[in-house]
Amino acid sequence: MPQVTDKHKILFVDDEPKVLMGLRRNYVAMLGLWDMEFVTSAADALQKLGNSDFDVMITDISMPGMSGLDLLKVVNRDHPRTQCIVLTGTNDLQLAEALINAVRVYRFYTKPCDADVLKAGICDAVNAGRAMSDSRGGIETMLLDRLNTGILVTDANGRVRYMNSAATSVLTISSLLQMAHSGQLRTKSPETSALLLNVIEKIARRDATETRGISLSDDDVGERLHLIIAPLDEGDGAMLFVTEVSRRPLPTAAIIKDLLGLTEAEAKLVACLVQGDTVKEASSHMDITESSARTYLKRILSKLQVSRQSELIGHVLTTTLPK
8 A cells, every 4th residue: 555645755767876876865855845766767666656656756768678758658648647857868859859749748957957956846846746636727737738839937037937848848959948957047148038037027026017029039040939928817927928930930910810700900909919019019010099909909808708918818829820
C-alpha cells in the first residue's frame, strides 16, 4: 500500500550518481516539504511510480537502456497527474523538438542548471499539479496545452510562473525569447530585454491599463515572434500571448470579421488591438475618434461576452484560425 504523506513527492532520475548526489545535497533544506527519491534508471523510476504517486518527476534524457524520452511517454500515459521536468546535459535542437512533439513536459532545463532555478521550477510544477487535482483545473490545463498560441504567466519582474506547451516550445528552441537561469524572460538583445521587462512591470503593477504588443524578429533565420502583454485578472503579474508569426500569421481583419461575426469596423479595431495597439493608437490608424473606438470596443466585448480587452485578445489569439 502506498505511503500517505503530507509532503510533496519528488522523483529524480539520472544515470549519473554524481548528479543525483549533487541534487540531494542541494535540496537538504527541502526535506521538511519534499519526500525525495533518487534513481539511476528509467526502469527504477517506473518501479517507484508503480508503488507510489509522485507530484513531480525530474529526468535526464540520454540514459542507457530505456531512454528518458520513452520514460516520459509512459509517465504521460499512466501517471498523467505527475508533472514532468527535463534536466539534460544536451543542447541538441533535434532532441528538444522530439520532446515537444512527442511528450508533455512542464519545463526543460539544460545542465548545469542553477539549483534555485530548478527548485523554483519544481515548486511551480507542484502548484500546477494542484490545479490538476480538481476536474475544472485539469480541464483548463489540458486545454491550454493544446493551444497553438504560447501562454506565459510571469510576476512583475518577468520571472516565469507558468507556461503552456506552446510557450515551452518557443522558450526551448527560439533565439528570440528565452528564460534566464533566474527564471526571468530575456530576448536576444539587452535593449529589447529591458523594454519587455519594463512593459511587463508596468502592466503587472497596473501602471499601464491596456495590453501592449512587442514584436521580435531575426531576419537571419527567418524567425518572428509577436508578444501581447496583458494584466492578470487577480494579483500582481502579467500574461503573455506568444505567437510564432513566422509559422502562424496574426489574424487579419477579414478573418476576424468572418470568424467572430463582427462588422468591418469592429474587426479592424480588433485586428489593431491584436497587433499591440492601444485604443488611441487604433483609432488613429482607423481615422476615427478615440471615443468612437471605445464605443466599438464596448460593443465587441458585449457581442463576444467577455469583460475586458485582455480577454478579447486572448479569445482571438487562442481561437483556431484558418491556415
